[in-house]
Amino acid sequence: MDTAEIEAKVIQFIATKVENLDTSTISRSSKFEELGLDSMDTIQLLFDAEDTFGINFDSEEAKGFSSVGDIISYIENHQAPASS
Amino acid sequence: MRVIVTGMGVVSPIGIGTDQFWSAAVNGISGIKKISSFDASNLRSQIAGEVSEFNPSTFLSPKYIEQTDRFTQLALLAASLAIEDAGGLDTYAPQRVAVSIGSGMGGFATFESSAIRKFRNQPVPPFTVPRTMANSAAAWIAIKHQLKGVNLTCSTACSSGANAIGMALDLLRAGRADVVVAGGAEACVLPLTMNGFEILHALTTGSNADPARASRPFAKGRDGFIMAEGAGILILEREEEATHRGAKMYARLAGYGQACDALHIVMPNMEGQVSAMRGAIEDAGMAPDSIDHINAHATSTPLGDIVETRAIKNLFGNRARDIAISATKSLLGHTVGASAAIGSIATIMALRTGMIHPTINLEEADPECDLDYTPNVAQQKNPRTGLCNAFGFGGNNASILFTTLE
Known part of the structure; x- marks a missing residue:
């Protein structure tokens, strides 16, 4: 998946976790706290990403995530190369 | 002191809402069909009472749907119907509104699907426990309607709903609440749960080809029960308060x-x-x-x-x-x-x-x-x-x- 597709998916996941969130306001720099994501929401968000992108988050590294961009960058760097 | 039923909500295989449910009931309509929610060909009992027209996205946000099991979703709809039927509960202080819900199995749809993932070495969804726990329906009813009083769950298998209503009567008599949202919810038309009942020879196996005639209590040749899902909720309050707020009164508990x-x-x-x-x-x-x-x-x-x-x-x-x-x-x-x-x-x-x-x-x-x-x-x-x-x-x-x- 390219970056635009990853971003769209992650934003879609976030939208299911916060009531009445205007998704147009979400960017890579958006902090979880600003979006209204609590710690359970963040755990669920990582699960959604693992399930969709076939990756495993390193739990220590994931503890340091605070923004949407942190998750997207991790996915970009760890997703399996597309088969040719 | 008399306790009155002032609201009712039902989500059932023969109808959603009391009018639809009761019309089907008096006309003797069966809600039992071939199981549609999963491939039941490996079960000996392949029929069930499913609420096929139930669609949680018509009344719940994606957040609620992600965090709730189907039994909670059925309970949430029945509770909303009952509270609306009772004319709302806004006249009561939230701390005086109790919830008492029965469920035999709780969120077993979540349990079964997460177990499958675990045994396949796939990640287990984070809401596995909060969705499965038996008190999640009562908790979500409280969250959705901001009901901050006593919040109880009764799990006594097939009598859970009756005990939850009985517990509500006790709460009102003891003065521990002014109004109780009480009832039961279940959603275990599921492969493992049904297999478990099958092994006990509790489910019908001889009527897969004729679902509407499968459930025949008291009849000659009956061969077991038919698994079904649904929820029923009553609003219960003391007569004095119900009269004071001008509530509709259905019957006395x-x-x-x-x-x-x-x-x-x-x-x-x-x-x-x-x-x-x-x-x-x-x-x-x-x-x-x-x-x-x-x-x-x-x-x-x-x-x-x-x-x-x-x-x-x-x-x-x-x-x-x-x-x-x-x-x-x-x-x-x-x-x-x-x-x-x-x-x-x-x-x-x-x-x-x-x-x-x-x-x-x-x-x-x-x-x-x-x-x-x-x-x-x-x-x-x-x-x-x-x-x-x-x-x-x-x-x-x-x-x-x-x-x-x-």
Whole structure:
């Protein structure tokens, strides 16, 4: 998946976790706290990403995530190369 | 002190909302079909009462759907319908509004799907525990409607809904709440759960080709119950407060009886059933002679229906044949922890309309089942009192008594 597709998916996941969130306001720099994501929401968000992108988050590294961009960058760097 | 039913909400295989449910019930419509929610070809019992038109996205946000099991979603819809029917609960302080919900299995759809993932070495969803736990339905009802009083869950298998309603009566009598959202919810039309009941020989296996005729309480040749899902919720409050706020009044919740067989973990026992029914009648300050109608537990198992028939004859003697009995499970199948809550709504509607809904598929009764079960066609009997029976695994017997308002 390219970056635009990853971003769209992650934003879609976030939208299911916060009531009445205007998704147009979400960017890579958006902090979880600003979006209204609590710690359970963040755990669920990582699960959604693992399930969709076939990756495993390193739990220590994931503890340091605070923004949407942190998750997207991790996915970009760890997703399996597309088969040719 | 009298406790009144001021609102009702039902989500069932024969209809969502009391009007649709009751219209189907009096017309003897079956809600049992081939299982559509998963491939049941590996099960011996391949039919169920599913709420096929239920769509949580029509009333719940994606967040609620992600964090809730199907049984909670069914409960949330039934609770919203009941609260709306009661005209809202805004006149009460949130801390005085209690929730009392019964569920036999809790969020087993979540449990089963997460177990599959675990055994395939896939990540387990983070909301596995909060969705599975039995008290999640009661908790989400509280969250959605901001109900901050006592919040209880009762899990006593097939009698869960009856005990949850009985516990609500106790809360109101004890003054621990001013109004209670009470009932039951269940959603275990599921491969593992059904397999578990199959192994106990509790489910029907001989009617896969003819689902609508599969559930036949008291009938000759019945061979087990039909798994079903649903939810039923009542709004209960003391008469004084209900009158003060000008609430609609459906019926009086007059008594609750409870007894444990203390004998066998799954086999029914007559003495315990008699004791529960007698307890409910005495709790209401009434005598057995005053009972006009019984919404029977009647699951369509070979043994259970006979034992309940014997229990009714034992308690009511010669009068047993004069009592109009009806089996809601002949229409819906067995909604386990929701069954007595839905059965209560059928009982209350019988008191309201005078009609007893039929026990369908009762062309020829079992010779050992020889009472008036209202076979196949609804009857106008104008009952003034109605017992709703619920007998669960664990030897757990509960009976609740409703009366008309006068």
